[in-house]
Amino acid sequence: MLDCTTLEMLKEKAKEIRISTINEIAHLGKGHIGGAMSIVDVLVYLYYHEMNIDPSNPKMEGRDRFVCSKGHAGPSVYATLADKGYFPKDWLLTLNKGGTNLPSHCDMTKTPGVDFTTGSLGQGASAAAGIALGQKIKGEKSFTYLIIGDGESQEGQIWEMAEFASTQNLGNLIAFTDFNKQQLDGYTKDVINMDNIDTRWLGFNWHVQRINGHDLNAIDDAVQAAKKVTDRPSMIIMDTVKSWGYAPGVGIVSNHSMAVSEADAKSAIEALEGGAK
C-alpha cells in the first residue's frame, strides 16, 4: 500500500503522461491511442516508484529492465521516458515522422531508455525472459519488467516463453498482461477467448495475481508480492480499459489505431485536468 503522498504524486504523473500521450498522437493526427493509454498507470508506477534506473545513464550496469512487448504502445512509453529526462520533450512532437527517434513501435537503436525493440507481437516477451536469465546468471539483484497485450497472448511464442521462464525459475521476471479485452479489430472474446487467462499462466507454473490495472495501490501490492516470489516468474493480470483517459476511444472497436483530432484531444485533456479518467 502506497503512502498518501506517493499515491497523489503517482496519480498526478499518470494524468500528465496521459495528457502528453494524447498531445503526441494528436500532433501526428492518428496513432495507437487505445493500447498506449491502458498501460499508463503501470508505466508510471514502474518508472516513478519502482525501477532502479538512471536516465542520465540509460545503459547503467545492474539496472532494472523494462520491455513493452506490445510495442505499438510506444507513445505512452515515450511520454514517460521524456518526462524522466531520457531525451528532450520536444522529441515527442516528432512521433512516427520522417527521421524521428520515436517510431510508432519501440526501437532500442533509436530511443534512449528503450531496453528492447518490439512490435512483432510475442518477440519482446521472449527477449525479456532472456534478459532476466542473463541478470540471473550474472548474479544481479535486478528485475526485468514486461508488459504483454491480451491479443498478443494469443501468439504461440508467448507460451513458449512461459514454459522457458518457469523452467529457468526466473523469479526476477515480473510480467503484466494488459487485459483490456480488445485487440486490433475486435474483442478478444470473439477472436480467442482469454477468460481463462489466470489458469493458463498457473498451468505454466507462474505466480499469478489479478488486479485492477488502473489502481496504483493494487499495482504496488502486486509488484511487492511478486518480488517476494523468487522461484517462479510472476504474471500480474491487469483488468484495464482500452483508451482509458481518452474518452472518444473508450468502448469502440476502432480505438486500436485511430484519428485523434486537435478538438477531441483538447476536450479529453480538459476532462483529465478536471479529474476525469
Ligand SMILES: Cc1ncc(C[n+]2csc(CCOP(=O)(O)OP(=O)(O)O)c2C)c(N)n1
Ligand atoms: C506477430 C504480429 N502479428 C500481428 C501484428 C499486428 N498487430 C499489431 S497490434 C495487434 C493487436 C494486439 O492486441 P493487444 O495485444 O490486445 O494490444 P492492445 O489491446 O494493448 O492494443 C496486432 C494483431 C503484429 N504487430 N505482430
Ligand SMILES: [Mg+2]
Ligand atoms: Mg488488448
